[in-house]
Amino acid sequence: MSSNSQPQHKPRTPSLLLQANGPSQNDPPPTGAPTKSQKQMTKAERREVQERQRAAKAAKVTASGPQSGGPLAKPQHPSSSTSSQPKKTGRGSESPVQSRASTAAGSSGLPNKSTKESKAAAATAEEDAAVRSRGLRIFSHFALQKPTGHIAKGNVHPAIVRLGLMFAEFKICGANARCIATLSVFKRVIQDYTTPPNNTLSRHLMTHLSVQISHLVSARPMSVTMGNAIRQLKMEISGSDIDLPEQDAKDALCGKIDNYIRDRIIIADQVIQETAMRKIHDGDVVLTYARSSVVQKVLLEAWAGGTRFSVIVVDSRPMLEGKRLLSALVSAAIPCTYLLLPALGSVISEVSIVLIGAHSIHSNGAVFSRAGTALVAMMAKQHAIPVVVCCETYKFSEGVRLDSFTKNELAPSGDSFSCFPRNRSPASLIIQNQLNLEILNPLYDLTPPCSITAVVTEAGVIPPDSISSIPLALGRSV
Amino acid sequence: MDFEEPNARPVSHEFLAVVLAGFGDQLDPLTSDHGGDPCPKALLPVANRPMIDFPLTWLEQSGITEVLLICPTAHRTSISHHIHSDTSSSSYPSLHVDVQTYDESPDEPVGTCFVLKHFSSRIQRDFVILPCDFIPPEDLPLSLLLNKYRVESNWDGAIITSCWLKAHGVDKSTVPEEWGQMRSSVPILWDKKSGTLLHIDTADDYDRNSDELEIRMSLLSRYPVASLSSQYTDSHVYVCKRSILDVLHHKSMFDSFREEFLPWLCKIQYQNSRQGKYGLALKSMTTKEAHALALRHSTLFGGSTLAQDSSWRNYGSPSLKPVTFSVPSSPTRPDVEPLTGLKIGIVVHGSVFSGRVNNIATLLEVNRQVLSRTSYTPPTDPDNRALIDAKSQISSDSMIGSSTKIGERATIKCSVIGRHCVIGKMSRIAGCVLLDHCVIEDGAKLEGCILGRNTRVGPKAELVRSLTQAGYDVEAGGEFATIRNEKLEVSDWTAGPEGRGFGEMSSGDESDNE
Numbered sequence: 001m002s003s004n005s006q007p008q009h010k011p012r013t014p015s016l017l018l019q020a021n022g023p024s025q026n027d028p029p030p031t032g033a034p035t036k037s038q039k040q041m042t043k044a045e046r047r048e049v050q051e052r053q054r055a056a057k058a059a060k061v062t063a064s065g066p067q068s069g070g071p072l073a074k075p076q077h078p079s080s081s082t083s084s085q086p087k088k089t090g091r092g093s094e095s096p097v098q099s100r101a102s103t104a105a106g107s108s109g110l111p112n113k114s115t116k117e118s119k120a121a122a123a124t125a126e127e128d129a130a131v132r133s134r135g136l137r138i139f140s141h142f143a144l145q146k147p148t149g150h151i152a153k154g155n156v157h158p159a160i161v162r163l164g165l166m167f168a169e170f171k172i173c174g175a176n177a178r179c180i181a182t183l184s185v186f187k188r189v190i191q192d193y194t195t196p197p198n199n200t201l202s203r204h205l206m207t208h209l210s211v212q213i214s215h216l217v218s219a220r221p222m223s224v225t226m227g228n229a230i231r232q233l234k235m236e237i238s239g240s241d242i243d244l245p246e247q248d249a250k251d252a253l254c255g256k257i258d259n260y261i262r263d264r265i266i267i268a269d270q271v272i273q274e275t276a277m278r279k280i281h282d283g284d285v286v287l288t289y290a291r292s293s294v295v296q297k298v299l300l301e302a303w304a305g306g307t308r309f310s311v312i313v314v315d316s317r318p319m320l321e322g323k324r325l326l327s328a329l330v331s332a333a334i335p336c337t338y339l340l341l342p343a344l345g346s347v348i349s350e351v352s353i354v355l356i357g358a359h360s361i362h363s364n365g366a367v368f369s370r371a372g373t374a375l376v377a378m379m380a381k382q383h384a385i386p387v388v389v390c391c392e393t394y395k396f397s398e399g400v401r402l403d404s405f406t407k408n409e410l411a412p413s414g415d416s417f418s419c420f421p422r423n424r425s426p427a428s429l430i431i432q433n434q435l436n437l438e439i440l441n442p443l444y445d446l447t448p449p450c451s452i453t454a455v456v457t458e459a460g461v462i463p464p465d466s467i468s469s470i471p472l473a474l475g476r477s478v
Numbered sequence: 479m480d481f482e483e484p485n486a487r488p489v490s491h492e493f494l495a496v497v498l499a500g501f502g503d504q505l506d507p508l509t510s511d512h513g514g515d516p517c518p519k520a521l522l523p524v525a526n527r528p529m530i531d532f533p534l535t536w537l538e539q540s541g542i543t544e545v546l547l548i549c550p551t552a553h554r555t556s557i558s559h560h561i562h563s564d565t566s567s568s569s570y571p572s573l574h575v576d577v578q579t580y581d582e583s584p585d586e587p588v589g590t591c592f593v594l595k596h597f598s599s600r601i602q603r604d605f606v607i608l609p610c611d612f613i614p615p616e617d618l619p620l621s622l623l624l625n626k627y628r629v630e631s632n633w634d635g636a637i638i639t640s641c642w643l644k645a646h647g648v649d650k651s652t653v654p655e656e657w658g659q660m661r662s663s664v665p666i667l668w669d670k671k672s673g674t675l676l677h678i679d680t681a682d683d684y685d686r687n688s689d690e691l692e693i694r695m696s697l698l699s700r701y702p703v704a705s706l707s708s709q710y711t712d713s714h715v716y717v718c719k720r721s722i723l724d725v726l727h728h729k730s731m732f733d734s735f736r737e738e739f740l741p742w743l744c745k746i747q748y749q750n751s752r753q754g755k756y757g758l759a760l761k762s763m764t765t766k767e768a769h770a771l772a773l774r775h776s777t778l779f780g781g782s783t784l785a786q787d788s789s790w791r792n793y794g795s796p797s798l799k800p801v802t803f804s805v806p807s808s809p810t811r812p813d814v815e816p817l818t819g820l821k822i823g824i825v826v827h828g829s830v831f832s833g834r835v836n837n838i839a840t841l842l843e844v845n846r847q848v849l850s851r852t853s854y855t856p857p858t859d860p861d862n863r864a865l866i867d868a869k870s871q872i873s874s875d876s877m878i879g880s881s882t883k884i885g886e887r888a889t890i891k892c893s894v895i896g897r898h899c900v901i902g903k904m905s906r907i908a909g910c911v912l913l914d915h916c917v918i919e920d921g922a923k924l925e926g927c928i929l930g931r932n933t934r935v936g937p938k939a940e941l942v943r944s945l946t947q948a949g950y951d952v953e954a955g956g957e958f959a960t961i962r963n964e965k966l967e968v969s970d971w972t973a974g975p976e977g978r979g980f981g982e983m984s985s986g987d988e989s990d991n992e
Contacts, residue, residue, distance in 0.1 A: 158491070158492035158628075161492070161628065162628040162629065162631075162632060165625055165628050165629045166629055166632060166633065166769075169629055170778055171629060171632075171633050171776070171778065171779070172769070172772055172773065172776045172779075173776050173777050173778045173779075174775055174776050174777035174778075176775040177772045177773065177774075177775035177776035177777070177779075178772070180771050180772040180775055181769055181772035181773075184769065184771070184772060261771075290777070291777040292777070293774075293775040293776075293777065319777075319778065321777045321778060324777065324778065324779070
C-alpha cells in the first residue's frame with residue numbers, strides 16, 4: 001500500500017517532523033494530496049500521523065498561547081472550514097495548517113531569540129504532551145471526572161456531601177446498599193427542609209432534591225435502583241396534599257420512603273429467600289459470583305433452614321468482593337470453596353446450580369451485573385447448569401440494553417497485581433497508571449437472556465424475557 | 479411585585495471552626511503591651527499579613543462559614559476590630575466570625591481543654607479546632623481533612639481527624655537557643671492503610687521511660703502493620719465530633735488538648751476498659767444508624783480478614799488456618815467491628831512545615847520561607863515608589879510594606895519590612911523582620927533581628943539577633959558595643975536615662991552561635 005503512494009507523500013511526513021524547525025511549505029494546503037495519502041497509508045502510519053498531529057496541536061496550544069493568539073486565530077478559521085469535509089481528510093488538512101501557522105507565527109512576528117525560545121518551548125511541550133497520559137483510548141466515557149475535590153455547589157445538605165464521598169470511595173457499594181443509603185439520607189434532607197414562603201412543598205421540594213441528586217450523580221453515576229426509587233419519591237411528592245401542614249407532609253413522605261424500603265427491598269428479599277431456598281437441595285454445590293446481598297441472604301437462610309450444601313465462591317479483581325461473602329458464609333459454618341474467575345473451568349463440572357445477583361434487569365431480559373457474571377452464566381449454560389438470578393422487582397429498568405459498553409463505570413483501583421516478591425509490601429506492588437499503561441477495569445457487564453434459566457423475584461420465578469409483564473401483573477406502573 | 483425570598487433557612491452547616499488565639503507567651507517581647515495597647519499574637523504579621531489571616535482564608539477556601547474565635551479579654555477589641563472592619567485586606571466575606579473572650583492573663587496560660595469546656599455550650603455540632611498561628615502549607619486544603627472525617631465518621635466511627643506534617647529539619651545556629659525550638663516532633667505510631675492514629679508518645683511517657691516506647695499488645699494485635707516515626711509534628715488542626723466535649727467534661731484534670739487529651743483518646747481505640755466507660759458517650763447514635771442498614775447491604779463492607787475474625791479461633795482444623803498469605807490483600811482493609819469502633823484518624827502530609835508560629839525561631843523561619851517564594855518588585859504605585867530611593871539596594875528576596883520610606887544607599891537583604899517604616903540612609907538590614915511603623919535612623923545595622931511595632935533604632939546602632947518590644951527605643955550606637963542576642967523590653971518606668979542594661983532585659987546565650 002505504501003508503495004503506491006505518490007512521491008509527494010514521502011516528503012510530507014518528514015515535513016511534519018520538521019514543523020518545529022521552520023516553515024518549509026508556505027503554500028496553501030493541497031487538500032487533494034492529503035486525501036490520497038490518508039487512504040493509502042496503513043492504519044499504523046495513519047495513527048502515527050494522527051499522534052504527531054495531536055502532539056503538535058498540544059505543543060502549539062501550550063507554547064504559543066499568548067504570543068500568537070492573534071495570528072493563529074485567523075489561519076485556524078479557514079482550516080476549520082476546509083475540514084468540514086470528511087473527517088479523516090479534514091484532520092489531515094487541518095493539522096498541517098495549524099502546525100504551519102504556529103511556525104509562521106513563531107518565526108514571523110518575533111525576534112530570533114524568542115523564536116528559538118518558542119521553538120524550544122514547543123519542542124518540550126510536545127514532549128510533555130506525549131509524556132502526559134492521554135487517558136483511556138477506548139471506553140474513555142467510563143471514567144468520571146474527579147468530583148471529590150470540589151466543594152459542593154449550591155445548597156447541598158451535609159449528609160448528601162458525606163454520602164457522595166462514601167459513594168465515590170466505594171464504601172457503600174452495591175445496588176441495594178446505595179438505594180437504601182440514598183433513601184435514608186433523603187429522609188433526613190426532607191426532615192431538615194423548610195418550605196420557603198410563597199411556595200408549596202410539592203413543587204419546591206422537588207427542585208431542592210434535584211440539587212442533592214445532581215451532587216450525588218457527580219460523585220458516582222446513579223444506579224438503576226436509585227433512579228427507580230427517586231422516580232417513585234418524586235411521584236409521591238407531587239401527589240402530596242397541598243393543604244397538609246408542612247410537618248405532616250414531611251412525615252408522610254418519610255413514612256412512604258420507609259414503606260418503599262420495607263416493601264420493595266427488605267420484604268422482597270425475604271420472599272426471594274424463601275423461593276430460592278427451595279431450589280437448593282441437600283448435597284448441592286451452589287456457585288455464586290462476587291457478592292450479592294440477596295444471594296448472601298438466600299444462602300444463609302437456606303443453611304439455617306437445615307439444607308446441607310456447599311458453596312463455591314468465584315471472585316475477581318480488583319474489587320475482590322467474594323472474599324467478604326466468603327467470610328460471611330464461613331462464619332455461619334457453610335463449607336466453601338474460593339477461587340478466582342480464571343479457574344472457573346476446573347470446577348464448573350461439579351456445580352449443580354448457579355445463583356447470581358443483579359444490578360438491574362432490562363426489558364429484553366438482559367441482566368446487568370458485576371463484570372464477570374456473563375462469563376459465569378455462559379459457562380454454566382454450556383454445561384447445562386441452571387443459572388438463577390435473584391433480583392427484586394424494583395431493579396427492573398424499562399430500557400433495552402444490548403451491550404455493556406454504552407454505559408459503564410470504572411472499578412476503583414487498589415488491588416495488588418502480584419504477590420511476589422514477598423519482601424515488598426503489598427502496597428508497593430499495586431499497578432498504577434503509568435506512562436504507557438492505562439488500567440481499564442469496567443465495573444459491570446451484561447448477561448444476555450439466553451444464558452439465564454430463571455429469575456427469582458418477589459412476584460415468583462419467571463423466565464428472563466417476561467420481566468416486563470410483572471408490573472402489569474402486579475398492577476403497578478414501575 | 480413579588481419579592482422572591484430565597485430559601486430562608488440555609489442548610490444546616492456541618493462544621494463550626496473554633497480558632498484559638500492565645501497570648502503568645504513564647505513570642506514574648508513582641509506580644510507584650512505597647513504602652514497599654516495589647517499586641518495580640520494573632521495580629522502579629524507574618525510576611526506583612528496578620529497571622530490570623532492565614533487560617534481564616536484557609537477556612538474560607540474549604541467552605542466553612544461559621545467561626546468561633548476565642549481570645550483573651552484584653553485582646554478582644556483589637557482582634558474584633560481587625561476582623562470586622564471593612565477594609566478589603568482584612569475582610570472575610572463568607573465567614574461569620576463570633577469573637578468570644580476568655581479571662582486569661584499572660585502569667586497563667588490556660589490550656590485548650592479548659593477553653594473548650596468553657597465554651598462547649600456554644601459548640602453544638604462537629605467542629606474544627608484551629609490555632610491562630612497555623613500557616614497551612616499551600617498544597618494541603620482543609621477540605622482534605624474534612625472529607626476524611628466525613629467518610630470515616632460514618633464508616634469507622636471516627637471521632638477526631640488530626641493532621642501531622644513533616645517537621646522541619648533541625649537547624650542549628652542561626653538563632654539563639656532561647657528563642658525557641660523550631661521542631662517539636664513527637665514519636666507517633668499510626669496505621670498507614672486506614673489512616674488511624676494509634677499512639678502518641680507524650681512528654682509524660684518520655685519522663686516515665688526515656689529508653690523505650692511502651693505500646694500495648696492489644697494495639698498491635700488490632701493493627702499489626704503500624705508505622706512509627708518521629709519526623710512529624712502536630713499541626714493542632716483537629717476535626718472533632720461533638721461528643722468529645724462530653725467526655726472532656728468527665729476528664730477535668732486535662733489541661734492541654736494536644737499533649738494530654740489526644741494521646742488519652744488514642745488509647746481508647748484499643749483499650750477495652752476505657753471503651754466500655756466512654757464508648758457510649760462517644761458514639762452518637764444518629765450517624766451510625768443512618769447507614770447501618772445500607773452498610774449491611776453493601777458489598778465491600780464487613781467480613782474481616784480470616785486471620786482477624788475471632789470466630790475462626792473456634793475451628794482448630796489445619797485446613798481452616800488463615801490462608802491470607804497466598805491471597806493478595808484486598809483493596810480495602812477490613813475494619814474490625816466497623817459499626818461499633820472508635821477511631822482517631824490521621825492525615826499525614828509530606829510537605830515540610832516549620833511548625834506553628836508560636837516562638838521566635840519559627841517566626842523568623844516562616845518569614846524566610848515566604849520570602850523564598852516571593853520576589854521583590856518595586857511598588858507600582860507612584861507615591862510609594864517615590865518613597866523608595868533609587869540608590870537603595872534591595873535584594874529580590876525581601877518584602878517591603880506599603881508607604882515605607884527607604885533612604886538612599888540603604889541595603890536590605892532577605893528581610894520583611896512592614897508598612898509605614900522609615901529606613902534611614904546607609905543603613906544595613908539583613909535577615910530581619912521589621913513590623914509596622916519602625917524607624918531606623920541613618921547608619922544603623924541590623925542583622926537577624928525582629929523589631930516590634932514603633933521601634934526606633936538610633937543612628938549608627940548595631941543590633942544582632944535581638945528582639946525588641948513594640949515601642950522600644952534603641953539608643954544611638956557609636957561607642958557602645960553592638961547589642962547581641964538580647965530581648966529588649968520596655969520596662970515601665972524603672973529604666974533610667976541609660977536605657978539599655980536596665981529593667982527586664984535578659985541577656986542572651988553567650989555561646990557563640992555564629
